[in-house]
Amino acid sequence: xxxxxxxxxxFGWPRIIIFFFLVALFFAAPAVGVRVDASLxxxxxxxxxxxxxxxxxxxxxxxxxxxxxxLSLGIIAGLLGATLSVQCGLHGAVGxxxxxxxxxxxxxxxxxxxxxxxxxxxxxxxxIAMYVGFASVMFMCIMWLLLPYTAPDMIWGYAGKGLRTTIxxxxxxxxxxxxxxxxxxxxxxxxxxxxxxxxxxxAFLMWLFLRTKTGTxxxxxxxxxxxxxxxxxxxxxMRIISVIISTMLGAAGIIxxxxxxxxxxxxxxxxxxxxxxxxxxxxxxxxVKKASMLNVVVGAFLFQGLLTMTPSVINSWLQTDMSExxxxxxxxxxxxxxxxxxTKVSK
Amino acid sequence: MSGKRSFGRFLRENAVILLFLVITVLAxxxxxxxxxxxxxxxxxxxxRDSFLVLALLLPIYAGMGLNFGMTLGAMAGxxxxxxxxxxNILGVNGLIFAALVSLPVSLLMGYVCGAxxxxxxxxxxxxxxxxxxxVNGIYQFVVLYMMGSVIPVRSRAIVLSRGYGIRNTLNLxxxxxSLDNLLAMHxxxxxxxxxxxxxxxxxxxxxxxxxxxxxGQDMRAVGYDMHVAEASGVPVDRTRIIAIIISTVLATIGxxxxxxxxxxxxxxxxxxxxxxxxxxxxxxxxxxVKKATIPNVFIGVILLHVLFVVxxxxxxxxxxxxxxxxxxxxxIGYGVIALSLVLYAWRTRRETERLRExxxxxxxxxxxxxxxxxx
Amino acid sequence: MSGGVxxxxxxxxxxxxxxxxxxxxxGLMAGVFITGKGHTLIxxxxxxxxxxxxxxxxxxxxxxxxxxIDLSAGDRDVAKVKGQGHRVEITVxxxxxxxxxxxxxxxxxxLLLSIPKLLAGQPAVSxxxxxxxxxxxxxxxxxxNAFTSPGAISDPAATPGAPAAPGAPAAPAAPAxx
Numbered sequence: 001x002x003x004x005x006x007x008x009x010x011f012g013w014p015r016i017i018i019f020f021f022l023v024a025l026f027f028a029a030p031a032v033g034v035r036v037d038a039s040l041x042x043x044x045x046x047x048x049x050x051x052x053x054x055x056x057x058x059x060x061x062x063x064x065x066x067x068x069x070x071l072s073l074g075i076i077a078g079l080l081g082a083t084l085s086v087q088c089g090l091h092g093a094v095g096x097x098x099x100x101x102x103x104x105x106x107x108x109x110x111x112x113x114x115x116x117x118x119x120x121x122x123x124x125x126x127x128i129a130m131y132v133g134f135a136s137v138m139f140m141c142i143m144w145l146l147l148p149y150t151a152p153d154m155i156w157g158y159a160g161k162g163l164r165t166t167i168x169x170x171x172x173x174x175x176x177x178x179x180x181x182x183x184x185x186x187x188x189x190x191x192x193x194x195x196x197x198x199x200x201x202x203a204f205l206m207w208l209f210l211r212t213k214t215g216t217x218x219x220x221x222x223x224x225x226x227x228x229x230x231x232x233x234x235x236x237x238m239r240i241i242s243v244i245i246s247t248m249l250g251a252a253g254i255i256x257x258x259x260x261x262x263x264x265x266x267x268x269x270x271x272x273x274x275x276x277x278x279x280x281x282x283x284x285x286x287x288v289k290k291a292s293m294l295n296v297v298v299g300a301f302l303f304q305g306l307l308t309m310t311p312s313v314i315n316s317w318l319q320t321d322m323s324e325x326x327x328x329x330x331x332x333x334x335x336x337x338x339x340x341x342x343t344k345v346s347k
Numbered sequence: 348m349s350g351k352r353s354f355g356r357f358l359r360e361n362a363v364i365l366l367f368l369v370i371t372v373l374a375x376x377x378x379x380x381x382x383x384x385x386x387x388x389x390x391x392x393x394x395r396d397s398f399l400v401l402a403l404l405l406p407i408y409a410g411m412g413l414n415f416g417m418t419l420g421a422m423a424g425x426x427x428x429x430x431x432x433x434x435n436i437l438g439v440n441g442l443i444f445a446a447l448v449s450l451p452v453s454l455l456m457g458y459v460c461g462a463x464x465x466x467x468x469x470x471x472x473x474x475x476x477x478x479x480x481x482v483n484g485i486y487q488f489v490v491l492y493m494m495g496s497v498i499p500v501r502s503r504a505i506v507l508s509r510g511y512g513i514r515n516t517l518n519l520x521x522x523x524x525s526l527d528n529l530l531a532m533h534x535x536x537x538x539x540x541x542x543x544x545x546x547x548x549x550x551x552x553x554x555x556x557x558x559x560x561x562x563g564q565d566m567r568a569v570g571y572d573m574h575v576a577e578a579s580g581v582p583v584d585r586t587r588i589i590a591i592i593i594s595t596v597l598a599t600i601g602x603x604x605x606x607x608x609x610x611x612x613x614x615x616x617x618x619x620x621x622x623x624x625x626x627x628x629x630x631x632x633x634x635x636v637k638k639a640t641i642p643n644v645f646i647g648v649i650l651l652h653v654l655f656v657v658x659x660x661x662x663x664x665x666x667x668x669x670x671x672x673x674x675x676x677x678x679i680g681y682g683v684i685a686l687s688l689v690l691y692a693w694r695t696r697r698e699t700e701r702l703r704e705x706x707x708x709x710x711x712x713x714x715x716x717x718x719x720x721x722x
Numbered sequence: 723m724s725g726g727v728x729x730x731x732x733x734x735x736x737x738x739x740x741x742x743x744x745x746x747x748x749g750l751m752a753g754v755f756i757t758g759k760g761h762t763l764i765x766x767x768x769x770x771x772x773x774x775x776x777x778x779x780x781x782x783x784x785x786x787x788x789x790x791i792d793l794s795a796g797d798r799d800v801a802k803v804k805g806q807g808h809r810v811e812i813t814v815x816x817x818x819x820x821x822x823x824x825x826x827x828x829x830x831x832x833l834l835l836s837i838p839k840l841l842a843g844q845p846a847v848s849x850x851x852x853x854x855x856x857x858x859x860x861x862x863x864x865x866x867n868a869f870t871s872p873g874a875i876s877d878p879a880a881t882p883g884a885p886a887a888p889g890a891p892a893a894p895a896a897p898a899x900x
Contacts, residue, residue: 069473121692124636127472128692131685138678142671162668275477288470322492328484332477339474340466435831437804440758447751501831521760 015285018302025309032316037189039309045178046304048195049260052253053277054284054300055202056246061281061291062210063242064222065118070129071274072137073114074250077106079140082255082264083163086172087151095173096259103251111247115240133274141267167264176259195260202252207293209245218242222289279303279331282338306330363687364633367650370679371657378660383536385656392652393645394527394543395608399601399625400632400644401550402594407639408558409590410570411464412472413626416591418479419456420598421618422486423449427599428606429490429513429614432521433502439529441522442603449599456482457595461588468573472636479622487615513614523610543604550597551641566590570637627651627680630687637691654679756806762832763801763808764850767793775838780815783837793837812837 029036053071060068081103090098117132118125145162149155154167168174180194209215220228221238229235254273258264281291283306284299310330311323358365375385399417406414427449431441460478467474494500495511507514527540557563565586568576577583602621606612629639632647655676662672763785767777777795784790785801786808793799806826813819822840824847826833832850840846 067473117689120696121689122696124688124692126470127476128685128688130473130476131681131688135678135681135685138674138681141674142666142678145668145671145674146666320492322488325484325487325491328480328487332481332484335477336463336474336481339470339477340463434755435760436755436758437760438758440754440804443754444751444758447747447754450747 015283015298015302018283018306022302022305022309025313028313028317029309032313034312034316035188037186039312041189041191042308043301043305044196045190045192045260046308047301048178048192048199049257050253050276050280050304051199051296051300052202052249052256053273054280054296055199055206056249056253057277057281057286058206058210058291058293058296059218059242059245059249061286061289062222063218063239064225064289065239065242066125066129066288067278067281068129068243068246068250069126069274069278070114070133070136071246071250071277072133072270073110074107074247075254075270075273076136076140077110077247078103078251078254079264079266079270080106081251082169082258083149083154083167083266086154086167086169086264087149089151091172093173093176095169096176096255099173099255100252103255104248107248107251108244111244112240114247115243118243119236119239130274134271137268137270140270144266163266165265165267167266168262169258169264170262173259174262177256178260192260195256198256202249203293203296214238214241275335276303276331279335283334287338287341303331303334361633362690363631363683364646364650366686367631367654367683371650371654374654374657374661377664378657379664380657380660385653387537388656389649389653390537390539391527391608393648394540394547395605396601396624396628396648396652397547397644398550398604399598399621400628400648401547401554401641402597402601403625403629404554404639404641404644405557405566405590405597406594407629407634407637408563408570409566409587410573410637411587411590412475412636413622413629414475414591414594415472415622415626416460416464416475416478417594417598417625418618418622419460419482420453420595421602421621422482423453423456423595424599424602425606425612425614425618426452426486426490428519428522428603428612429494429505429517432505432517432519433500435502435521437521438525439522442526442607445522445603446600449603450596453596453599454592457592458588460595461591464591465584465587476622483618486618490614515614517612517614519606519610519612522607524607526604526607540608543608546604554641562586562589623680623684624651627684631683634687635691636688637695651680651683756828758804759806759828760802760804761826761830763803763826764832764834765791765793765799765801766834766836767795767797767838768836770836770839770844775842775844777838778814778841781837782813782815784811785809810835810840812841814841 026036026039029039056071056074057068060066078099081101082099084102085095085099088098114129114132118129121128147163148161149163153171154163156162156164175192177194177198178190178192181197182193183191185191210219217228217233218238218241220231221233221235225235228238254270280299280303281295282299283303284291284295284297286292286295286299307327307330311326314326315321315323375382399421402417402420403414406412424445427445427447428441430448431445434444436444460475463478464471464474489498491512493511494513495506500506500513505514505517506512526543526546529542530540530545532539532541558567565576565581566589568579568581569583569586573583576586598621602618605621606617609617628647628651629643630647631651632643632645634640634643634647658676658679659672662668662675666672765783765785767781769775769777778793780792780794782790782792785803788801790811790813791799791801803826806828808824808826810822810824811819812822820841824835824840826847830849834848834850836846836848
């Protein structure tokens with residue numbers, strides 16, 4: 001009995017509750033006319049789509065910079081890479097990896113600047129990150145209208161200049177990962193093997209990195225900055241590295257997302273994305289100061305599962321479209337729960 | 348020597364206000380708007396927005412940072428307005444009715460918000476921000492699904508065509524400008540909503556008085572240092588909750604005042620921007636996360652909104668696209684909040700470092716100077 | 723707050739104060755409601771149902787000092803009023819101006835005032851059933867704003883091409899005016 005309670009406390013009761021809730025939803029699904037295989041397929045797809053964003057949060061949490069509300073910066077870098085890739089007419093795998101490569105210089109520069117800024121405001125990173133993210137997205141909105149893109153697929157028809165809000169990648173690299181080795185069972189279920197493999201690869205690299213000298217230094221900076229400083233580690237430098245990695249992963253994340261979703265979404269789209277990632281990692285059991293690969297995988301899966309299943313089951317059950325409301329309440333409720341948990345060290 | 352130093356300090360401390368003034372003045376000409384128009388907009392917006400911004404003062408005073416949870420109060424106010432429209436209560440009566448009806452909701456919201464923030468000490472601003480979204484979901488559930496079905500609505504005109512749920516835009520003609528026009532004074536080309544100004548003035552008087560009461564002093568102590576306050580016997584958690592409750596109720600009234608000026612309510616979106624505008628305004632006015640005064644409120648409202656009025660036109664003239672003006676405006680809005688927060692955080696760190704250095708080196712002068720800079 | 727000396731009387735006092743506040747609150751709300759409720763008053767100049775009271779040939783009516791409205795026999799017009807008690811001034815053609823007071827029932831929003839009945843001293847205010855007017859078409863369900871929350875992600879299964887013009891959804895876009 002004692003060990004069960006201990007297991008619960010360790011694993012986190014909210015995660016267990018959500019897990020059972022999710023299972024319950026899967027059981028309830030056929031009863032209200034929702035196909036389980038289609039739902040599972042959906043969940044896996046969305047997991048793969050969003051996992052990189054969640055992964056991107058880990059470096060900054062470990063280094064003590066808090067939750068990266070400014071993930072939008074990484075996303076913008078990725079958008080720049082993706083649009084450039086389409087502009088250059090790169091297709092297929094070349095297009096996808098081209099986008100990744102093209103976004104890297106932007107991600108590094110943004111990450112570096114962003115990191116320098118965060119170093120100046122230690123202690124209030126999260127709120128500032130949020131608004132820096134918002135301001136940057138708005139700035140990019142202006143840029144998307146002004147930058148000299150010319151590819152006809154991307155620009156507005158009559159005006160002849162300025163990028164459209166959504167750009168289809170259907171002819172370029174749509175589903176390039178998902179299709180790779182996809183496992184199909186029946187007409188409703190498709191497991192996006194390529195995407196999941198890519199995610200696993202990324203998570204594995206991160207796991208390895210955290211065990212390298214730099215990675216451990218980064219964690220030290222987050223958990224005990226004085227000790228780290230005493231050991232000769234430059235706290236500022238480690239933080240900047242963590243921010244750059246986070247930004248690059250954010251850039252990779254949006255490109256993975258786009259190849260699965262099918263569209264490059266510009267203008268206001270990046271505003272909401274950091275929050276989904278944050279909700280996911282928090283539900284995965286991470287705290288503001290500590291995150292592991294398990295948190296990422298479990299969190300992304302549970303969160304996307306919840307976000308997929310709850311609206312569809314409730315909608316079918318009540319015969320009304322309440323998905324928006326459910327989504328809002330669930331995802332934000334999770335973040336609030338995580339934010340109000342007592343942590344050992346208060347700040 | 349010290350003159351140069353204090354000028355530098357003046358620049359740093361008022362950087363945001365100065366930056367804003369410069370951008371605004373630069374943008375007036377290309378915007379193509381007349382000074383009279385801008386002047387009238389300033390007057391109208393002072394009446395419309397000041398109350399909401401004033402609602403932010405007490406939580407800052409109590410050390411809880413920027414109360415992004417004020418949106419909860421705004422939602423309560425909108426709920427009240429929907430009911431007032433539903434019962435077709437006209438004019439100022441409608442506004443008072445809305446305020447009274449939303450009062451219990453507002454108090455409850457404030458209590459919940461305060462309790463949640465107490466559990467997230469040190470992370471109040473982020474938590475408040477997310478809490479606003481969370482309650483927005485509940486608001487939508489109530490207004491979009493329950494009203495008209497579970498909650499009876501008399502006036503079919505405000506219900507969606509599907510039979511339940513309130514319409515996206517609510518026409519507020521029945522109470523439109525009722526407070527503003529109650530005592531409107533025309534001086535030259537300008538119209539002044541005197542009644543609204545009086546209400547705002549009353550709130551200012553209330554705030555000044557409140558700060559002198561025991562409760563107000565308690566809040567100040569809590570804002571200064573929670574642990575010291577606790578040790579002195581101040582009920583810290585309770586005081587913080589009260590600060591948020593007052594702020595929420597003020598936000599409710601403020602949103603009603605805002606709406607009666609707008610004349611039209613976007614039922615599901617109107618409150619989204621409330622906290623953003625209020626926070627931006629108070630920060631532009633020179634407030635910081637830890638300190639805000641009443642002049643900050645009015646300076647901020649004027650500066651922020653004048654810029655908001657001129658920037659679309661200026662953006663269009665400069666870049667040739669109206670949309671850019673819009674984005675520019677939002678960029679400035681977010682940017683100014685980010686900038687203010689950065690400056691504040693930077694300043695606080697420098698002070699603590701100065702203090703630390705001063706104590707370490709035994710240099711009393713340096714420590715005293717740092718003390719002096721710590722506002 | 724007060725100490726422990728006279729605990730029960732302080733408690734009773736607090737209770738009384740709270741009760742008083744609730745009474746004031748309820749009373750204020752009721753008062754504002756009653757004096758503020760708007761009604762649409764249909765001014766009717768028709769014969770009564772049983773024909774006993776005839777419509778007036780030509781008259782002019784002013785409610786609460788609003789602009790006078792001219793009505794011929796068989797006419798109807800509309801006046802919007804606020805509150806329950808109203809002053810009605812009727813000037814029948816070639817006659818003196820007559821003043822009447824009417825009180826409107828609280829419940830209904832649209833009411834019928836039969837002028838001939840009023841002049842004849844009969845109860846003149848009655849309930850009116852308006853034709854059901856369908857709300858204008860084109861109202862979609864609730865909320866189109868994708869940025870109502872962090873976590874509002876588009877459904878990959880949903881129709882692509884849904885997002886709209888730049889700035890409209892997915893942005894904390896300022897509402898039209900401010």
